Amino acid sequence: MSETSDGEPITEETVRVYRLRVVHPAAPDEQFAVLAELPPGRVAAAQRELAELGLLLRSPDGWTALPPGRAAEQLLARAEVDIARRNLALATTRARLHGLDGPFRDALGLRSGAKGVEHVAGAAAVRAQVAGLAHGARRSVRAQVDAGAAVADAASHPLLLDRELLGRGVRVRYLCADVHRGAPEFRDHVAEVCELGGEVRTVSAVPSRLLVYDDAHAVLPADPDRPERGSVGVREPALVGFLSALFEHLWARAVPFLENESACVAPPEGTELRVLRGIAAGRTNEALARELGVSPRTVTRMVAGLLERLGTDSRFRAGVRAVELGWLS
Numbered sequence: 001m002s003e004t005s006d007g008e009p010i011t012e013e014t015v016r017v018y019r020l021r022v023v024h025p026a027a028p029d030e031q032f033a034v035l036a037e038l039p040p041g042r043v044a045a046a047q048r049e050l051a052e053l054g055l056l057l058r059s060p061d062g063w064t065a066l067p068p069g070r071a072a073e074q075l076l077a078r079a080e081v082d083i084a085r086r087n088l089a090l091a092t093t094r095a096r097l098h099g100l101d102g103p104f105r106d107a108l109g110l111r112s113g114a115k116g117v118e119h120v121a122g123a124a125a126v127r128a129q130v131a132g133l134a135h136g137a138r139r140s141v142r143a144q145v146d147a148g149a150a151v152a153d154a155a156s157h158p159l160l161l162d163r164e165l166l167g168r169g170v171r172v173r174y175l176c177a178d179v180h181r182g183a184p185e186f187r188d189h190v191a192e193v194c195e196l197g198g199e200v201r202t203v204s205a206v207p208s209r210l211l212v213y214d215d216a217h218a219v220l221p222a223d224p225d226r227p228e229r230g231s232v233g234v235r236e237p238a239l240v241g242f243l244s245a246l247f248e249h250l251w252a253r254a255v256p257f258l259e260n261e262s263a264c265v266a267p268p269e270g271t272e273l274r275v276l277r278g279i280a281a282g283r284t285n286e287a288l289a290r291e292l293g294v295s296p297r298t299v300t301r302m303v304a305g306l307l308e309r310l311g312t313d314s315r316f317r318a319g320v321r322a323v324e325l326g327w328l329s
Contacts, residue, residue: 010049013038017046018055018065026062116236119222126231130211130219134161137213140171142247144210145180146224162193172198175251177206179310179321190257201254204308210243218243267327268306275302280319280328 020036033040050056054071057064120129165172180186190200211219218240222229234240268276278288289296310318322328
């Protein structure tokens with residue numbers, strides 16, 4: 001069974017009508033129906049289908065059957081014309097939209113007023129803010145991710161956005177906390193970013209999440225402990241310069257992600273792992289000391305070391321981050 005141009009199969013009846021029309025092009029429809037051993041209505045339907053495919057043409061003497069190759073060429077020619085028209089329409093639309101880049105950036109610059117600082121509330125508005133700034137970036141993007149960010153949220157940009165930036169030749173740099181090295185989803189993102197030409201380094205502690213575009217616009221959390229508060233956009237040159245200098249100061253001391261896999265935070269074992277489980281369960285240092293048969297000072301020292309390795313000063317956050325890293329699975 002053959003297929004039509006839309007992928008639908010050509011029925012055996014239609015194939016039979018086509019073959020018979022090759023042999024009997026001038027046979028009247030009534031006589032032809034007898035030859036095909038089909039009702040006249042089904043013969044007429046098959047001939048309409050063949051005509052739509054370009055395999056049959058009406059002629060003064062009846063029907064002319066065309067070779068399948070010629071019919072295919074005619075169908076493809078029509079399709080190519082349609083594709084060319086669509087591509088022209090898309091190119092026109094794209095040019096019209098790109099023509100708004102300048103007005104968009106001008107309006108974005110005016111939106112925050114004379115202070116050069118703008119508060120953006122709501123997750124959707126923050127995503128739109130970041131996407132707009134990334135689209136307008138021409139030279140560089142600095143992305144700083146603190147240890148307080150959820151591991152699954154460690155990458156500041158969606159991978160699609162990073163691909164688009166790097167594809168345009170924009171320099172993209174990520175500065176992240178060492179704790180994120182243990183997250184598989186983060187490692188996968190970083191591996192592709194580096195393969196595309198991006199740069200990623202990690203340090204033991206990052207003070208805050210931060211994005212800097214073209215040394216002209218910075219974005220940072222309105223409240224690091226409350227993501228729902230949104231973000232703050234900064235255009236004031238002195239403030240943007242200070243934030244860029246802070247990034248560069250940490251960048252110079254950071255470890256390249258792909259050049260030092262040993263910097264990955266090692267999971268705890270033995271007594272230290274039991275202490276971590278106790279922290280996650282909400283037990284106090286004194287209770288843990290009694291359960292483990294060690295001194296409270298020993299437990300305090302272990303807890304301090306675990307909190308430092310997990311990049312937080314909160315016992316609750318340490319438990320959450322340990323679960324994210326798979327240390328308590």
